[in-house]
Amino acid sequence: MLIKYIIYRFLSAIPTLFGLSILVFILTRLVGDPAAIYIHPDMTPExxxxxRELYHFDDPLYVQYIYWLKGVLQGDLGYSVTANMPVTEAIKSFLPATLELALYAFTLSIIVGVYLGTKAAANKDKLIDHLTRLLALSGYSMPVFWLALMLLYLFYNVLDFVGPGRLSLEVRFKYMPPYGDFKFYTGLLTIDALLNRNIEVFIDAVKHLIPPVLTQTYIHIAIFIRVLRSSMIEEMNKEYVDFALSKGLRREVVLKDYVRRNSYISLVNVAGLQFVGLMSGVVLTETVFNWPGLGRFAANAAIQLDPAAVVGFTLFVGTLFIVVNLAVDILLAYLDPRIRYE
Incomplete structure (x- = not known):
């Protein structure tokens, strides 16, 4: 049944992707003349x-859409004036920085959020619950840019621990091409440093990750704590919990093996959306910490009125949302078999 459900969800995602492509195509025609990004002042009218003939801009809209979709499927999203390269290459270039930040922040947020959310639910209305809720409330309501600026000031000015960016200038000039022979395998500096057996680059990359990861972790654990705590408290009021306790199972076992597992359904739903948010580039965090990721790229593209980059970024984020949502649905079906039968 799980395989059938996966096939069904995969097939149902295709019309959504098709609808997304139509919306993005319409956006390309609303932001101005699509030929403008291919034209420069030295061109003659001929x-x-x-x-315009090469890219079929004078053809009917449905014909333009067919050729545009064909180009998208071949990886042609236009040319980004902001990055001075094709949009596809720009996304590939900026994606590893965002992916590295997202993976560390998301993993840390889940671990800390699940631990504190469980503690809060297990000790409802006690001191640890009040402190945890205060932490969640502050993280949920705190402006991201303010927290990022405070951490930048703390780590850069006060502690003199690390500056903005992914690497310090000394390490970059010592090891990065064209000055050094550092080889990129994944684009994730911490992973590539280990593959290069370069501890100095690894330590420097980790140090630069700490402030932006802490910024995003503090914001996201607040959401995970609130969702898991509320869901677990709701589960603890159900009859199966009283039945398990009456059978002699320890309260800690019931909470971790039954209540928390059933509460993961709500957490997974929220976690999927949060991961997409991280992967789409956290604009304010990347801007404050001068992090060369998708968020800063998209912000610069919007400021410089780079329609090809904005549209390409929109298409990437929309597709990522659909794919992650599909993965979340499959994971939920695994955690709760009732979902497949519905």
Missing amino acids: DVQRV
Whole structure:
């Protein structure tokens, strides 16, 4: 039944992807003349006309959509003036920095959020519950840019621990191409440093990750704590908990093996959305810490009125949301078999 459910969800995602492509295509035609990104001042009117014919900009909209979709499927999202490279190459270039930040922040948020959420639910209305809820409330309501600026000031000015960016200038000039022979395998500096057996780059990369990861972790654990605590408290009021306790099972076992497992369904739903948010580039955090990721790229593209980059970024984020949502649905079906039968 799980395999059938996976196939069903996969097939149902195709119309959503198709609808997304139509919306993004319409966006490309609303932001101005789509030929503008291929035209420069030195072109003659004949050159401009050849460009319009080459990319079918004078054809009916449905014909333009077919050629546009064909180009997208081949990886052609246009040219980014902001990055001075094709949009696809720009996304590939900026994605590893965002992915590295997202993976560490998301993992730490889940671990800490699940631990504190469980503690809060197990000790409802006690001191640890009040302190945990205060932590969650402060993280949920705190402006991201303010927290990022405070951490930047703390780590850079007060502690003189680390500055903005992914690497310090000394390490970059010593090891990174074209000055050094550091080889990139994944684009994730911490992983590539280990593959290169370069401890100095690894330590420097970890140090630069700490402030932005702490910023995002503090914001996201607040959400995970609130969701898991509420869900576990709701589960603890159900009859199966009283039955398990009456059978002699210890309260700690019931909470961890039954109540928390059933509460993961709500947590997984929220976690999927939070991961997409991280992967789409946390604009304020990346901007404050000068982090060369997708968020800063998209912000610069919007400021410089780079329509190809904005549209390409929108298409990437939309597709990522659909894919992650599909993965979440499959995981939920695994955790709760009732979902497949519905």
